[in-house]
Amino acid sequence: MNKSSKLRVLMVPSDCSSKAMNPYQILLSQSLVAQGINLENWPYYEGKFPIFKAAVARKKYFDVVHIHWIYCYFVGENRYLYFLSCIRFILDVLITRLAGLKIVWTVHDYISHDIKFPGLQLWTRRQLVKLVDRIICLNKMTLETIATEYKFNPTKATFIPHGHYRDVYQKPVDSAEARKELNLPESGKVYLNLGLLRPYKGIENLLQVWQDNQDIFAGDTLLIVGKPWDEDYAKKLQELAAGMEGVIIYPQFVENDKLHLYFSAAN
CATH class of the missing domain: 3.40.50.2000 (Glycogen Phosphorylase B;)
Known part of the structure; x- marks a missing residue:
């Protein structure tokens, strides 16, 4: 446990800016803080081992790293460079966990959209589920499908329904x-x-x-x-x-x- 009495969570990568096209993480962050969670959002994902640097190297004493969309960690115009970025991401998560932090991953997509090497990303996701402590699925109907495709025990996953956006948009009109x-x-x-x-x-x-x-x-x-x-x-x-x-x-x-x-x- 960290030096604070509150559970301290680092959310990566995070887009909670005023220009965010999807307010999902903003609303999630607000709800977690309302529940007494000490939360920090970290938007940066470039460079070497960005998760480890954000969670450990800055000495902020986090308990949990909550990973969301992972597509931004994968780069490379050819298969070799893309695979290297996959390896770098897995090592980043591994050394973060070895530092003593719990890792939670929310699966937003089965595979990222519009990518060149879906097979490599699927392989990476199968490695990631071995490293994380818990997996969150937003759709109960897809939990078993994802467990089968990613090859993990469904008991490792938790179903948490996607939150609503009613407080973000104005009320309907005629x-x-x-x-x-x-x-x-x-x-x-x-x-x-x-x-x-x-x-x-x-x-x-x-x-x-x-x-x-x-x-x-x-x-x-x-x-x-x-x-x-x-x-x-x-x-x-x-x-x-x-x-x-x-x-x-x-x-x-x-x-x-x-x-x-x-x-x-x-x-």
Whole structure:
């Protein structure tokens, strides 16, 4: 136990800045502090052994290191360099644990999205589960699947439901008011796809389904909103949607104070 009477937790890597696109870690941190946890968020993940340096070398006396998304630790344009970054990450976690700290890992994704070497990352995740003390799964339905794929005993994992964002976004408004604010059609249903526009999400398939079922969706609107992966991908989606009835694409990031309008407008 550390020199403080409170449990001291280091959360890595952490994005709790005011510009964070996902407020998950901000809300989690606030809730843990409210429960009496002494918490520090550490956003840095570059350099040699960043977890060990944050947790041990600074002599802050942490009890637990809580690891979240791990994709940022893996770099390299070729398989060799990528594998070296995987080894470096595993060594970082190992020496941190050997220093006497408990390690907890929340699994946010089965495999990071849009990566070149998914096999190497899966191998790394299988090594990581051997080193951590506890694993947190946010979805009860996927716990056994992840345990099978990562090859660990399910009893090592704990299911903790993903928290809500109700206190982050404004309250819903009348649908007609929201549609007017967003310049959307007053009639028909609005089908909303909101979030980062990235290739792995299959938005092209969504557009194809919409196109192939115009008899069902006649008079309705498909609204696709979010920050695109890059300009080329945004252009690709807009070209696919060109000429399709009822498709509206807003390739832009939506601020938190506007999100409630999109949810209110949709059916």
